[in-house]
Amino acid sequence: MRRRLRRQGARAPLVSADLIRVLVVDDQAIVRDGLVTVLSLLPDMEVAGEAADGEQAVRLAAELAPDVILMDLRMPVLDGTTATARILAQRPESAVLVLTTYADDESIAGALRAGARGYLSKDVGRAELAAAIRAVAHGQSTFSREVGDRVIGGLSGGEAGRLSPAALQERFAALTRREAEVLALVAEGLSNSEIAARLFVSIATVKTHINSIFAKLAVRDRAQAIAAARS
Template sequence: MTDAVGSGAVPAHDVIRVLVADDQAIIRDGLVTVLSLLPDVEIVGEAADGEQAARLAVEWHPDVVLMDLRMPVLDGVGATERIVREVPGSAIIVLTTFADDDSILAALRAGAKGYLTKDAGRAEVAAAIRAVARGQSTFAPAVGALLVSTLTGASAAPAVPGGGATSADAVLTRFPSLTAREADVLALIADGLSNGEIAARLFVSIATVKTHINAIFAKLAVRDRAQAIALVRS
């Protein structure tokens, strides 16, 4: 675990000052490296847990905080609540692996202005930073769809034209070792969608879909899609 690092440089007025908070050093370092290449972004601090994030936000008053949810000492929701209360000029973007109903709603209630999953590309993260710095809210398309379905009480399982969709909730109940996103992918596999169709439906890359499928096959001890489909339908 690394200590929090701050920078005392004062950027020009048109530069967005960003604080990155993530307990995984490799992800935090990657975000810092990528965002440092943007001409209108300056990284003013890094934090390895929510307590450090809140403390650095009070110290440096960043325009935007990229906030992981699952962190030690103080989680991302708690850190978001503190920053929103103590540094109201800082906008929070949650950047996390978790895109489930509870995580989204908890982050929004805490005051987050954006919610992205960690498979977001550099352009998507950059656009989100610029949007919240202008006072807008921003969500990944898949997160927005899940949020709408949650608020309206509708099922979050994607519908497949021409037939009844397999429920991702039902898949997750039957196979609790899966993550919520893996359950989404498995439900779409069971409905006969290709990797490209799943990627388009979930607004992620095909490479991300393949990663989820490999994880699903390993967790369920199946060799291929046919076995996975048979297991879901059994």
Template sequence: MASPTIRVLVADDQAIVRDGLVTVLELLPDVEVVGEAADGLEAVRLAGELAPDVVLMDLRMPGLDGAAATERVLAASSTVAVLVLTTYADDASIVSALKAGARGYLTKDAGRAELAAAVRAVASGQTTLAPEVGAKLIGSFTGGGAISPPEESGEAARLDGPALLARFPTLTAREAEVLGEIARGRSNPEIAQQFFVSVATVKTHVNSLFAKLGVQSRAQAIALAVGSRSADA
């Protein structure tokens, strides 16, 4: 049976960029571009009118920036996914987009295959981050600069269960530990192996901590923790 078509809305204030993205996306057999927006307000309006599966969202746009537009789009629909595609990969841009609810974050130097994979991933409910974006998120925990493994950093204690539990007291001790492992970039099977439990048990903890933190994705959970860390610093 053929896969369902992924309906995409492209939002970017530069016409030449929009044209290029539309051309690339329309070459994909499972993607249909249903609309184009030249600013954040138009993106919000068209998302409501066209009900896309994915909004490909630039961050720096006139009228309403991409993070604010993302928040409004997601407040109006629980079925759409936002994939940020931007020139910017600074900490503030990443955190603002993920806190707003973006399910993915790519930079504009991504290749066609990477863009196609990201659109399909967010449409299916997965989180996808460009490698440099994931590294910056982890770097926010480890003190920034060159990324070193959290276990080797003096900042690693901020990812420990007790430290996270102190910042997020609604979590259980195990949920705080799982959040720390998520922040280290570990998958559910890796976390299960770490704690000698089943993957199903880890999924239960993840779903519970998502509900308590009011987030919908691993990226949002990491971004929330990064924001909390910055506030505490």
């Protein structure tokens, strides 16, 4: 992240602050303008650029190296899901946060498989949007409540969609039996401490298994692991 030096008054010393550089991607100019206005008011963020479609987003992400790409999904020329996959293939250190009006299973699953780290609906408030940008910029996953419920519930699977460790191990041959058990519990939305209690192991052991699962499934976080398990 770039650092900005800001002078506060004639006698004040220079103060440095980490800035989160955000690329705003949306095909509606009025939405982009509103997002740019909101982000410009936040002291720890700056707008790196704007794109009106996925193709522009891919090009600008390579040129501007943003920390976070705020991505719409349904756009002309190139959709947001495809753009997300292309951006992260070229620049995996960036984080994509989807901001869209669509929260159907297909859209959510597609964005997560493409590598999006977060997924919000466009009716989100300013404070929640800012918190989500900060979260994904620091490697965390974040979802609006509705989307989070769908992800944890297995994208409309619910109890009927609960994953079997045996089935997971059959699908992902590289996983050990214990790793398949851990992945099934991650897909249920359990925390590390809850998984540790369920399996009668330490939290450190759970973390070790999860890191191994991420490596074997070639995913970066729990959201992508769940999407891979449920796909």
